Amino acid sequence: MPASNSYTQKFSVICEQTLFPLLSKELQDFIGTQAHQHRFTLQELRQICEISRDLEMWGESSIQQLWNRAQTESASGKAAKKIIINQLKTDWLAVKNRATHYPGGEAPALPLQKPRLERRDKKHLGLGFCPVASERTRCCNLMTLDAIDNCGFDCSYCSIQAFYHEDKIYFDQSFAEKLHALKLDPDQTYHIGTGQSSDSLLWGNKHGILDTLTVFARANPNVILELKTKSKNIGYLLEHEIPPNIICTWSLNTPTIIGNEEHRTATLDDRMEAARKIADRGMIVGFHFHPMIHYDCWREEYTQIFQRLQELFRPEEVALVSFGTLTYTKSVVKQIRQRGLKSKILQLPLINSDGKLSYSDETKQEMFSLAYRSFAQWHGRVFFYLCMENNRLWQPVFGYAYPSNEDFESAMKRAYTAKTGARVMA
Ligand code: SF4
Numbered sequence: 001m002p003a004s005n006s007y008t009q010k011f012s013v014i015c016e017q018t019l020f021p022l023l024s025k026e027l028q029d030f031i032g033t034q035a036h037q038h039r040f041t042l043q044e045l046r047q048i049c050e051i052s053r054d055l056e057m058w059g060e061s062s063i064q065q066l067w068n069r070a071q072t073e074s075a076s077g078k079a080a081k082k083i084i085i086n087q088l089k090t091d092w093l094a095v096k097n098r099a100t101h102y103p104g105g106e107a108p109a110l111p112l113q114k115p116r117l118e119r120r121d122k123k124h125l126g127l128g129f130c131p132v133a134s135e136r137t138r139c140c141n142l143m144t145l146d147a148i149d150n151c152g153f154d155c156s157y158c159s160i161q162a163f164y165h166e167d168k169i170y171f172d173q174s175f176a177e178k179l180h181a182l183k184l185d186p187d188q189t190y191h192i193g194t195g196q197s198s199d200s201l202l203w204g205n206k207h208g209i210l211d212t213l214t215v216f217a218r219a220n221p222n223v224i225l226e227l228k229t230k231s232k233n234i235g236y237l238l239e240h241e242i243p244p245n246i247i248c249t250w251s252l253n254t255p256t257i258i259g260n261e262e263h264r265t266a267t268l269d270d271r272m273e274a275a276r277k278i279a280d281r282g283m284i285v286g287f288h289f290h291p292m293i294h295y296d297c298w299r300e301e302y303t304q305i306f307q308r309l310q311e312l313f314r315p316e317e318v319a320l321v322s323f324g325t326l327t328y329t330k331s332v333v334k335q336i337r338q339r340g341l342k343s344k345i346l347q348l349p350l351i352n353s354d355g356k357l358s359y360s361d362e363t364k365q366e367m368f369s370l371a372y373r374s375f376a377q378w379h380g381r382v383f384f385y386l387c388m389e390n391n392r393l394w395q396p397v398f399g400y401a402y403p404s405n406e407d408f409e410s411a412m413k414r415a416y417t418a419k420t421g422a423r424v425m426a
Pocket of ligand 1: 141
């Protein structure tokens with residue numbers, strides 16, 4: 001790197017406020033050289049490092065290639081820098097907005113980093129309202145129970161990574177006492193899910209977690225307890241008597257997305273086989289397509305799953321099918337770039353949608369409508385809903401919409417309890 005004067009001092013300060021230190025030596029050398037030659041500002045350096053990171057994660061042409069293509073003879077100094085950086089942004093946007101293509105085969109497996117399981121005493125029972133619900137979306141008022149903190153799976157798009165930054169999985173050592181002490185209104189029906197802060201089945205009955213949840217459900221028949229998972233670890237549920245108000249739901253995605261973006265999770269076949277075994281035990285199951293991802297083969301690959309589900313399951317066995325898509329907060333995008341995994345999860349035409357980064361309404365409507373139409377024979381027999389989406393999408397997708405979150409919540413509870421036979425209190 002050229003010895004220079006005050007800019008080198010300035011550069012050593014500003015580069016700490018960008019992704020520069022996380023880039024490869026080769027990229028640092030290239031960007032460092034251009035920065036000194038063109039005297040990048042903090043904002044310019046930040047943008048160029050983010051573009052460079054994205055191209056690297058997407059496995060697309062490198063920043064050096066785009067930079068060399070953007071070089072101009074027609075200007076010099078600040079004018080040349082402006083032309084080059086604008087061209088760079090244009091090229092990056094073009095790569096970002098074209099149909100995402102996943103080359104054959106799966107992404108390189110992540111290094112097996114055995115998460116450390118730790119027991120700790122949490123001050124409070126992790127029971128609250130769904131952390132991703134917002135007043136801008138039509139929401140089901142799900143209550144979430146953080147039985148375990150952090151997840152052993154590694155989905156590149158997951159917002160959990162913005163909360164937990166280490167490879168430790170925490171079990172609350174007084175979880176059972178806290179949950180058994182929980183006093184609920186017997187005249188209310190509750191819908192409680194355990195799949196938000198971790199995977200509900202990945203750890204099986206580690207530290208008695210499934211024993212505790214089963215006893216809780218049995219003691220509170222007015223609770224619909226949803227165990228949401230991407231796992232095939234159903235041994236405990238096959239070997240124990242499970243009360244009817246526990247439902248098991250799988251997040252499903254295409255093999256392409258599972259192989260490239262949902263690291264360490266069970267394959268699609270394993271998830272569907274596990275769900276089939278659980279339904280054979282008489283338990284009610286459900287399926288979440290969230291996030292549905294828009295890439296060049298999305299239509300064919302999602303349609304295949306929709307058809308397989310209807311061949312494998314009877315609507316009486318299935319409480320719900322939900323659809324949703326990627327919605328990012330800025331902190332999750334920042335976390336994804338900092339990790340720099342091989343992933344195309346940011347190579348998408350995302351726009352500002354209801355305060356978060358997501359697909360346009362047109363793209364969402366196209367995906368959700370195809371999905372819902374594909375389940376025509378289950379309409380009116382299974383509960384369908386959009387998760388974390390604005391109310392304006394419901395009518396065009398389903399032909400109906402709920403006037404309020406409370407109406408959505410009651411309709412969901414009625415539908416689930418009709419399937420689970422749990423007592424309807426409200
Ligand atoms: S619709 Fe989705 S985001 Fe909204 S409360 Fe329910 S689970 Fe949470």
